[in-house]
Amino acid sequence: MELLLANHGSYPRIGDSPGQQRLRRAYAQHERGEITSKEFDAIQTSMIQEIVQEQAEAGLDLVTDGQIRWYDPISHFAGRLDGIKINGLLRFFDTNFYIRQPVVADQVLWKGPVLVEEYRSAQAVSPKPVKVVVTGPYTLARFSILESSRYRDLPEIVAAYTDALTKEVEALAAAGATLIQIDEPSILQHPGDAGLVKAALSRIASRKGRARLLLATYFGDAAPLYESLQAFPVDALGFDFTYSRDLADLIARRGSDKAIAFGLIDGRNTRMDRTEEILLILQRALPKVKGSPSYLTSSCGLEYLPRDKAQLKLKRMAAVRAELAGRG
Amino acid sequence: MSRAKLKGLGIDLPTFPTSTVGSFPKPDYLVEARAKFAKAKIERKELEELERRATAFWIKTQEEIGLDVLVDGEMYRGDMVAYFSELMPGFEQSGLVRSYGNRYYHKPIIVGEVQWPGPMTIGWWRYAQGLTKRPVKGMLTGPYTVMDWSFNEYYPDRRSACLALARAIRREVEVLVEAGAKIIQIDEPALSVRPEELPFAIEAMHLVTDGLPAYFIIHACYGAFDAIYSQMLKLPVDNLDLAISHSTLNLMEMFRRDPFTKDLSLGVLDVHSHEVEAPETVRARIEKGLKLLPKELIWIDPDCGLKTRTVEEARGKLVNMLAAVKVLRAESGVN
Ligand SMILES: [Zn+2]
Numbered sequence: 001m002e003l004l005l006a007n008h009g010s011y012p013r014i015g016d017s018p019g020q021q022r023l024r025r026a027y028a029q030h031e032r033g034e035i036t037s038k039e040f041d042a043i044q045t046s047m048i049q050e051i052v053q054e055q056a057e058a059g060l061d062l063v064t065d066g067q068i069r070w071y072d073p074i075s076h077f078a079g080r081l082d083g084i085k086i087n088g089l090l091r092f093f094d095t096n097f098y099i100r101q102p103v104v105a106d107q108v109l110w111k112g113p114v115l116v117e118e119y120r121s122a123q124a125v126s127p128k129p130v131k132v133v134v135t136g137p138y139t140l141a142r143f144s145i146l147e148s149s150r151y152r153d154l155p156e157i158v159a160a161y162t163d164a165l166t167k168e169v170e171a172l173a174a175a176g177a178t179l180i181q182i183d184e185p186s187i188l189q190h191p192g193d194a195g196l197v198k199a200a201l202s203r204i205a206s207r208k209g210r211a212r213l214l215l216a217t218y219f220g221d222a223a224p225l226y227e228s229l230q231a232f233p234v235d236a237l238g239f240d241f242t243y244s245r246d247l248a249d250l251i252a253r254r255g256s257d258k259a260i261a262f263g264l265i266d267g268r269n270t271r272m273d274r275t276e277e278i279l280l281i282l283q284r285a286l287p288k289v290k291g292s293p294s295y296l297t298s299s300c301g302l303e304y305l306p307r308d309k310a311q312l313k314l315k316r317m318a319a320v321r322a323e324l325a326g327r328g
Numbered sequence: 329m330s331r332a333k334l335k336g337l338g339i340d341l342p343t344f345p346t347s348t349v350g351s352f353p354k355p356d357y358l359v360e361a362r363a364k365f366a367k368a369k370i371e372r373k374e375l376e377e378l379e380r381r382a383t384a385f386w387i388k389t390q391e392e393i394g395l396d397v398l399v400d401g402e403m404y405r406g407d408m409v410a411y412f413s414e415l416m417p418g419f420e421q422s423g424l425v426r427s428y429g430n431r432y433y434h435k436p437i438i439v440g441e442v443q444w445p446g447p448m449t450i451g452w453w454r455y456a457q458g459l460t461k462r463p464v465k466g467m468l469t470g471p472y473t474v475m476d477w478s479f480n481e482y483y484p485d486r487r488s489a490c491l492a493l494a495r496a497i498r499r500e501v502e503v504l505v506e507a508g509a510k511i512i513q514i515d516e517p518a519l520s521v522r523p524e525e526l527p528f529a530i531e532a533m534h535l536v537t538d539g540l541p542a543y544f545i546i547h548a549c550y551g552a553f554d555a556i557y558s559q560m561l562k563l564p565v566d567n568l569d570l571a572i573s574h575s576t577l578n579l580m581e582m583f584r585r586d587p588f589t590k591d592l593s594l595g596v597l598d599v600h601s602h603e604v605e606a607p608e609t610v611r612a613r614i615e616k617g618l619k620l621l622p623k624e625l626i627w628i629d630p631d632c633g634l635k636t637r638t639v640e641e642a643r644g645k646l647v648n649m650l651a652a653v654k655v656l657r658a659e660s661g662v663n
Contacts, residue, residue: 012424012425014432015424016423016424021424024432031430071429089428094476094521094522096425097426099428269479269481270422270481271481303425303426305422305425306435307423308423309423
C-alpha cells in the first residue's frame, strides 16, 4: 500500500525572519502603488519557490504552491468569474481567519483558466509534482450571497459554480496536473446536501481527463457521511481526523473502496503530533484501503500555523512515514 | 428578577439601562504613544500617563452623553485576548499568523499551566470608578474565547484548557468584586463557533461566576445563535448581550419555543458602520426588541466594542442612542 506525503493546500506566506516577511512588505508597497504588479508578482513567485523548496526538503512527495497568491480560499476563484462581485469580510468556519464574501450579482460565467498559470509557474520551480487545490462548488455557494434573480436557490448557485469548475479542471488536466484536490469543508456542516455535492462532482469528474480527483473535507466530523462519500465519483477522499473520534475506527472496520488522504497532522494547533498515535491509526487503517496511492497530510491547510511550526509539521509527516516503513 | 438583584447590590438603574460593550477608540495622542512605546522610544510611565488621560476623557464623555453603566474604555488594551495572555504565566507568543489580506498577528500559545498572576484589571477599574459616581463595569475576556483564540500545547484537550483558564479568570472576578465592582461583563465572542462545545463553555462560566455577588453580563458578538440559543439560556449570568437587533433570525419563533429568562442587551448600534444612526433608526431597533420581551428585561447598547470607529463617530452614535432611549422612556411613563 503506497502512502505519499502531501501538503494539504495553504501554507504560511510569512515567517519571523525579515527575509520571510518580504511578501508582507511588498503587499503594502503594491497597495500604495510603490511597486508595479509585475514586481509584486515576482516576489510572490520567489516566495512560492521558497516554500515549495521547504516542502521538498522536508521530504514531501507532493507539494502545493501554498495558495500564496490567494486572498482567501473563496474569493480567489469566485472573484475571477463573470457575474460575481466581492463583498466584505466573513469569518471562515470556526477559525480566526476571514474571507471576502462573493455576491452572485449576474449570470456566473467562466472567462478562462484561473489556476492554470499558477499551476505552471509553481511546477516550473518545484522539484516535486505540484498538487492543485481548488475550493469546490458547494462551499463556494455556501459562502456566497445571492442577489441576481437568475438563480433561485442554493442548488442553482452550486450548478453555476460547477459549470465554471468543470471547465477549470478540464484546463488544469490538459496543462498536466496529475492530482487535483477539491475542497468541500461545508459539506460537513450540511450532510443533508451530500447528493448535491455528489452530482456536482460527477460533472467535474467527467472532464478530469487523466488527473486524479481528491475530495477534501475538513473542519468537522466526516464519520456520519463516511458511507455515502464512498460512492462519490472521485479517486480519493480526504479527512480531518482532529474533529472526529470515530473516523479512525470506522475506516479500520469498514475499510475504504477509495484511496484516503489521512489528515492526521493537526493543522490548527502548534503542538507536535505524536508519531505513535498516528502510526497506530495508519497501521490499522491502511491495509483496509483499496485505492492507491493514499496520502498522509495535515487536517487542513497549514496557513493557520506560524511558519516555523508548519515546517516542523511537514517534517513530522516524513518521520511518521519513515517509522512506518521501518516497521514494515 | 435581575432588577431585584441589582437593587440588592445597591444599584438602581432606569428603564432601558444604557451601556457600551467595552472598548472605545483611542485618541490620536495615545495611538502615537503606543507606537513609540512599541519601538522603545518612550518609557512605560509616559504611556500610562496618556492611558490615564484617555480613560478620564472617556469617563467624562460617557457621563456627558448620559450613559448609565460606564466602562473604562480599554485604553490600555490592544487585543482582548493578548492583553490577558501576556500577563498570565503559561502563555507564550507564536510566530505571525495571517488573519486576512495582509494582516498578521501573534497568536498566544498555552505552553504550561495557566495561572492567575495577581490583579490584571483592578488598577484600571479602580481608577475609572474613582472618576465617577455611576457604576463602572469590570471587563474580562472569557475562558472559552481565550482558549479558542490560542494554540494549546499543554492541556490534553480544549475542554481542560478552557476550564483551567476559567479557574484563573475567577480569581480576577473575585478581586474585582472585593474592590467593589457590582457589574461584571465577560466577553465571549468565540462562544458560538462550535455549538458542540457549548456544554463545557457553560461549565467554565459556572467556575467563573458561581456564588459571587455581582450582576454578570456575557457579551457574545458573532452569532450562529439559532443553533445554540436554548442552551445559552443555561449560562449562569444575568444578562445576555447578543447583538441581535438587526439579525435576520426569527427571534420571535425562538423566544416562543424557549422563553427568554434573562435580561437582554439589545445591541442597537452597528459598530462596523461609519454611519451615525439617526435616533429614529435606533428607536425602531429597540421597538423590534420590545415586541419580543417586556421592557423590564431590556438593556440598550451598541452591538460590539466601538474601538474601530473614530472618537467623533463613537460619540455621535451614542448621543443618538441616548436620544432614542429618552423618547421611549418618556413614552412609557418612566424616567
Ligand atoms: Zn463584540
